[in-house]
Amino acid sequence: MAVAMDEKLILLGHGSGGLLSHELIEKVFLRHLGNALLTPLEDSALFESAERLLAFTTDSYVVKPIFFPGGDIGRLAVCGTVNDLSMRGARPLHLSAGFIIEEGLPIDDLETIVASMHAAADEAGVTIVCGDTKVVEKHAADKLFINTSGVGAVPKNVSVSVSNAQPGDSVIVSGTVGDHGVTILSQRQGLQFKSLTKSDVAPLNGLVQEMLAACPGIHAMRDPTRGGLATTLNEIAKSSKVGIEIEEDRIPVSDAVERACEMLGLDPLYLANEGKLVVLVAKEQTEHLLEVMRNHVYGRAAAVIGQVTSERPGRVVMRNPFGIRRTIEILASDQFPRIC
């Protein structure tokens, strides 16, 4: 009985580079992710790019818990990197996947997560072409960390950058904010309302492609992950040396997230999102872009939440329903470890 149990857990030998590693690669990774570039297990994967301008990004995922309503660390790892490529207007091509596994992780859990990565990659139309697996001792990691890096191709007429926002631009958010962050935090605290919210984790490249097809002149995009909408808007304001003014009552927040935030004393403006983007576009293109976004499954609740100003460069201010303005700072505290 003990042996049968052991066989289903990750052992240190699965990271040795030897026989057990090869077995794990065959039976879990290649079984779900196998493709013409990954399967030969070369030291690096070779691919052709028709575009000369390429995008490259990386993110490690350490979210706790590794399974949560709306997704898991695998879906998160694929979508997060697909989204980081998309925010420069790149078409995501290929991802890498690096696994750091704590000895003792059930192989079934790993397999569920790898299958989830495959499903997310399929949805996004990308392939995972190279990978790596390390196993560390008990208590030298917490279950599973995943790094995904990604390469994308940038079309010639696109130039999207957090430093490109222009005074007069509209600020649009693609949907409700705070869903991912509040879901993870409430899961960890074992709270009753945890089933009422779920993570928004999703690949945004399909939405972005339609946005760029409609408005190739989009100035800036960023996905408000760690630090939330407030931090992202501050980063754009600083990089572009512009002011940003938003209207509190225009920011989409779901009822469930609002209730959860009230109970937990959280501000949805600072909570992570994993399937939302902020886009800044010239005023005259706003209505057209909004229409395109609302026609996409991941942009249904898109809303204009404010505009870019030449006043107060580097600062974000929010006006409440009574017309009172206050400065919205970058996230200062450390209250949200391991949200993604």
Add this chain to the structure above:
Amino acid sequence: MAVAMDEKLILLGHGSGGLLSHELIEKVFLRHLGNALLTPLEDSALFESAERLLAFTTDSYVVKPIFFPGGDIGRLAVCGTVNDLSMRGARPLHLSAGFIIEEGLPIDDLETIVASMHAAADEAGVTIVCGDTKVVEKHAADKLFINTSGVGAVPKNVSVSVSNAQPGDSVIVSGTVGDHGVTILSQRQGLQFKSLTKSDVAPLNGLVQEMLAACPGIHAMRDPTRGGLATTLNEIAKSSKVGIEIEEDRIPVSDAVERACEMLGLDPLYLANEGKLVVLVAKEQTEHLLEVMRNHVYGRAAAVIGQVTSERPGRVVMRNPFGIRRTIEILASDQFPRIC
């Protein structure tokens, strides 16, 4: 005093995405690694490639200890990924760097490692263009894990693959084997002879460029990292569906590594290397390639250790000085966790 101490340690807030994260990025990462592509802190870095054929690879590094004779986890993370690109004949262009840090790591240690990454990247002629930092709680990771992914450009006339070895090819190793593995293992065991060996961790792209300039028709290359020379040769034999026969007394092993292996009961054939490569090339090009390799600082002790056969496809045999052959298997055990 307590506050002053705290200021020098990594806190959970350094991974929050907020103010502390931005400070750490400015003061440690951009200070050492800053460049035109990384410094704007975009969601992904954009770069142009003159070559259409690209190489992409990833590796996570979890070596324990993070500092060791001959290098550290930072140098290892840069060299390992540079080498994985080089093994396909690619010219490494850009790397990503993803840090997973245990709360409480001294910031000075992190800075030393980041500076070491910069030095190794400079030596290899690559730039780190994108990065990510996560911080996890005490005991949720062991000090520091680093993922590096890399993108390289493959010249048109080059076609190097572990599946390309041909019967009759010479098998060349670029220098002594076992240095990295024995150094890490002896460090961990606190053994007396630990100062006698040091890791061979080095970027091999310069050596590979000279090898390919001299012999563009090189068939196969691989760096014998985890699992060592024995495992790498088995992987090549299996991928290329050929046999490999090596001569025991031709395999370069330093005196210090040989002594350490005797004391620890280790076989240098199964120990990791981080600055060595195995190359398979047509017999008639062997002498020329060997000469080129020996003229390079990382190929001084290059040696022909055997040849490829059409007999016994998928198997590696070693002949000892008495002419007796035995099969060399892939690494079977799990005795070497966290060697890289």
